[in-house]
Amino acid sequence: MGLELYLDLLSQPCRAVYIFAKKNRIPFELRPVNLLKGQHLSDAFAQVNPLKKVPALKDGDFTLAESVAILLYLTRKYKVPDHWYPQDVQACARVDEYLAWQHTTLRRSCLRALWHKVMFPVFLGEPVSPEILAATLAELDVTVQLLEDNFLQNKAFLTGPHISLADLVAITELMHPVGAGCQVFEGRPKLAAWHQRVEAAVGEDLFREAHEVILKAKDSPPADPTVKQKLMPLVLAMIQ
Amino acid sequence: MPERRSRSPGVSKPGTCQDLWHRRPEKQAGPTGVEPETLYLGAPQSCHSCCPEPAVRRVPAAATMGLELYLDMLSQPCRAVSIFAKKNGIPFKLCTTEVFKGQHPSKEFFQINSLRRVPTLKDGDFILTESSAILIYLSSKYQTADHWYPSDLRARARVHEYLGWHADCIRGTFGVPLWTQVMAPLIGVHVPEEKVQRNKTFMDLALQQLEEKFLGDRAFVAGQQVSLADLMALEELLQPVAVGCDLFEGRPRLAAWRERVEAFLGSDLLQETRGPILNILEQAVNKKVPTPPPEVHPCMLLRISRIP
Numbered sequence: 398m399g400l401e402l403y404l405d406l407l408s409q410p411c412r413a414v415y416i417f418a419k420k421n422r423i424p425f426e427l428r429p430v431n432l433l434k435g436q437h438l439s440d441a442f443a444q445v446n447p448l449k450k451v452p453a454l455k456d457g458d459f460t461l462a463e464s465v466a467i468l469l470y471l472t473r474k475y476k477v478p479d480h481w482y483p484q485d486v487q488a489c490a491r492v493d494e495y496l497a498w499q500h501t502t503l504r505r506s507c508l509r510a511l512w513h514k515v516m517f518p519v520f521l522g523e524p525v526s527p528e529i530l531a532a533t534l535a536e537l538d539v540t541v542q543l544l545e546d547n548f549l550q551n552k553a554f555l556t557g558p559h560i561s562l563a564d565l566v567a568i569t570e571l572m573h574p575v576g577a578g579c580q581v582f583e584g585r586p587k588l589a590a591w592h593q594r595v596e597a598a599v600g601e602d603l604f605r606e607a608h609e610v611i612l613k614a615k616d617s618p619p620a621d622p623t624v625k626q627k628l629m630p631l632v633l634a635m636i637q
Numbered sequence: 638m639p640e641r642r643s644r645s646p647g648v649s650k651p652g653t654c655q656d657l658w659h660r661r662p663e664k665q666a667g668p669t670g671v672e673p674e675t676l677y678l679g680a681p682q683s684c685h686s687c688c689p690e691p692a693v694r695r696v697p698a699a700a701t702m703g704l705e706l707y708l709d710m711l712s713q714p715c716r717a718v719s720i721f722a723k724k725n726g727i728p729f730k731l732c733t734t735e736v737f738k739g740q741h742p743s744k745e746f747f748q749i750n751s752l753r754r755v756p757t758l759k760d761g762d763f764i765l766t767e768s769s770a771i772l773i774y775l776s777s778k779y780q781t782a783d784h785w786y787p788s789d790l791r792a793r794a795r796v797h798e799y800l801g802w803h804a805d806c807i808r809g810t811f812g813v814p815l816w817t818q819v820m821a822p823l824i825g826v827h828v829p830e831e832k833v834q835r836n837k838t839f840m841d842l843a844l845q846q847l848e849e850k851f852l853g854d855r856a857f858v859a860g861q862q863v864s865l866a867d868l869m870a871l872e873e874l875l876q877p878v879a880v881g882c883d884l885f886e887g888r889p890r891l892a893a894w895r896e897r898v899e900a901f902l903g904s905d906l907l908q909e910t911r912g913p914i915l916n917i918l919e920q921a922v923n924k925k926v927p928t929p930p931p932e933v934h935p936c937m938l939l940r941i942s943r944i945p
Contacts, residue, residue, distance in 0.1 A: 447850050448802065461794050463801030470794040486777045487763050493770035500804035634839075637945035 400425040402467075403445055403453040405432045406610040409504060410464030412569040414452045416599055416607050417468055417562070421477045428455075433520065433617060435624045438631075465496050468562050480559035491556035495548055495563035499570065503544055506537040507573040509636050511614065514577040520617045521625055521632070537574055541581050545588050553594060560598040568595045569607070576611035704729040706771075707742040707757040710913040711735075713812065713872040714768030715756045719910050721772055721868055724902060725781045737820065737937075739930040769800050772865045784862035795859040799851055799866035806843045807873045810836065813944055814877040819921045821941050824934055832944050839945075840877065844884060848891050856897060867898045879914045 402418060402425045404411040418425055430436045430451050437449050446453035446462045454461040454470065461467055472482045483489050513533045517523045544567060548555045555563040571592070574581050582589040596604045620628065706722065706729045708715040722729055734740045734755050741754045758765040758774065765771055776786040787793050813836040817828040847870065851858040859866040874884055874895070885892040899907060920926045929937060 448846065459791055461798055463798045465801045466794050466797035469797050470790065473790055473793070486774060489777070490763075490765050490770050490774040493773050494765055494767045497767035497769045497800075497804065500801070501809060637839075 398426075398455075398457065401428050401455040402426070403428045403430050403442070403451055403455070405430050405437075405451050406607060407432055407614065408451050409507065409570045409573050410566070411452045412572070412607045412611070413562075413565045414454075414464055414467050414471075416569070416603060417477075417481075417565055418471060419603055419607075420599055421471070421475060421481075423471055423475050423477075433620065433624070433628075435627050438627060464566070465562075468566075472562070480561060482562055488557060492561045492563045495555055496566060498548075499566060503540045503567065503570050505636075506533070506540040507570045509533045510537045510574040510579055511577045511611075512632065512636050514574075514579065515615050516617070516632075519615055520620050521629065522619055534579065537579065537581070541571070541585070541588070545585060549587060549591055551587075554591065560595060564591075564595050565599070568592065568599075572608050572611055576608070576614045578615065703760075705732050705759040706730070707732045707734045707755050707759070709734050709736045709740075709755045710910060711737070711815075711917065712755055713876050714808075714869070716872040716875075716910050716914070717865075717868040718756045718758075718768055718771050718775075720872070720902060720906060721781075721785070721865070722775060723906055723910075725775070725779060725785075727775055727779050727781075737823075737929045737933060738927060739933050769804075769865070769869065772868070776865065784860075784864060786865055787860070787862075792860050796864050796866050799859045800869065802846070802851070803866070803869055803873070806839075806846065807870065809943075810839045810843060811873040811876050814880045814882050815917070816941060816944065818880045819917055819926065820929075820937065822921070823926060823928055824937055826938070826941055828941065828944060835945055837882075840882075840884065844874075844888065844891065848888065852890060852894055857894065863898060863901050867894075871895060871898050875911065875914065879911075880918050 400423070402414060404415055404427060406412055406415060415427075417423075430442060430453075432451065436442065437451055442453075443449060445455055445460050448462050450462060452462075452464050452467055454467045456470075456474075461470055469482065471477070482492055510533055513525045513530050517525045544555075548563070548567075552558065554560050555567060571581055582592055704727070706718060708719055708731060710716060710719070710733075719731070721727075732742070734742060734757075736755060742757045742759075754766070756766070756768050756771055758771045760778075765774060773786060775781070786796060813833075817833050817836075821828050847858070851866075851870075855861055857863050857867050858870055874891075877884055885895060917926065
């Protein structure tokens with residue numbers, strides 16, 4: 398059995414892994430894991446990732462969790478073009494810096510925006526107070542501005558003149574609030590231009606395919622009560 | 638290097654000025670053999686009424702080149718970076734940056750107004766933040782022993798797997814007890830007991846995952862040898878320990894791991910690095926921790942508000 402990628406394209410980091418593997422023509426078997434049906438909580442999946450999260454990778458007898466680890470593993474194993482994760486120590490450090498920063502900042506705000514604006518009310522049937530939603534969207538605004546001011550600045554891509562893993566991780570994160578109906582690129586021409594460049598570099602068809610699911614998030618049918626019960630505590634922990 | 642501004646002369650005796658820029662550096666030979674000149678940093682302000690000498694700070698030529706690390710030893714990631722650099726004999730200038738006293742690396746480095754300006758690395762014109770990025774950079778540039786950041790594909794993947802999980806589940810969570818017991822009270826904020834308990838639950842869950850998934854039956858968290866992952870993990874876990882939460886009690890596997898890592902690093906190095914954090918609780922009890930200046934309060938309040 399070759400490389401298997403356990404993914405749900407509803408998840409930001411799964412989209413980054415998917416796009417990266419497809420773009421670089423890395424052969425893999427897609428193993429879908431439906432988060433909204435709680436499939437990540439199954440015993441079978443726990444064999445692949447005891448942390449019960451996606452994305453997860455299985456390469457022969459080797460299993461691996463965490464999107465950044467997976468992206469770097471694929472980068473090194475399949476010897477992709479240098480610009481994704483440069484050999485140059487300083488250029489590489491820039492990518493590492495972004496990949497470290499995003500965990501508790503952009504990823505967190507984008508996730509909260511999606512859940513507070515759409516998934517709680519639509520999928521879980523739990524209303525979110527206007528104050529909480531406003532605070533979440535305000536925080537999103539701040540982190541998107543930080544992305545522009547501290548990373549993008551006046552460069553073509555986040556870490557230099559070429560697209561890297563940083564851009565892929567960032568763009569897939571930003572598509573979360575876009576899927577929730579937030580206009581993150583509005584009033585931000587530099588960021589909007591960067592978005593176009595990233596999409597062009599990845600390929601519009603691949604980009605669209607990877608984002609079909611998230612763009613339909615607001616049409617999610619309500620959760621089955623048993624599933625909701627299982628998911629609620631995990632969702633609450635996830636968005637803290 | 639940030640531009641040094643000259644200021645008009647004044648009347649105080651040299652060396653007595655309260656202006657941070659005028660303090661005499663304490664010269665000590667460090668274990669690396671390089672004199673780490675401790676720079677006190679702060680926003681350069683004109684010193685109207687002090688100092689008869691021009692306030693241009695003269696720094697020895699050698700000290701203007703080479704690696705600089707801006708670190709606050711109360712910070713877990715800063716300690717990890719410091720320990721790594723010293724253990725590997727990497728020559729650097731330590732720029733002690735006490736965040737809660739309002740110090741920070743030059744405003745020219747950053748536009749972010751947050752507490753997250755440390756650790757920062759400056760290598761010539763190259764400025765880098767984020768502890769894991771700094772550790773990886775140092776390991777690559779200074780070609781440290783392979784076990785720290787293994788070149789083997791799968792072994793390295795395990796380090797990154799740990800670091801990814803650490804960013805979500807350890808970072809932010811294990812720093813909370815210091816905030817609730819020391820930092821928040823310093824600015825008159827009381828963190829509700831409900832949040833303190835919730836934090837304990839999150840820490841318990843994280844420790845369980847650390848033990849079962851990452852440590853398992855291995856000697857270290859990402860394999861059979863010490864790596865960057867162990868450094869990052871240990872200094873985070875030490876934070877609540879320093880304020881009296883004994884996380885290792887009732888967790889023999891984790892305690893044994895800690896002993897292994899600490900034996901490898903060496904007690905002198907650890908004592909030197911951990912002095913400030915291990916003293917903080919006692920200082921707080923004796924009301925000897927300086928009150929953070931007003932300009933730091935907004936960032937502190939924001940951080941406190943994010944405690945779930």
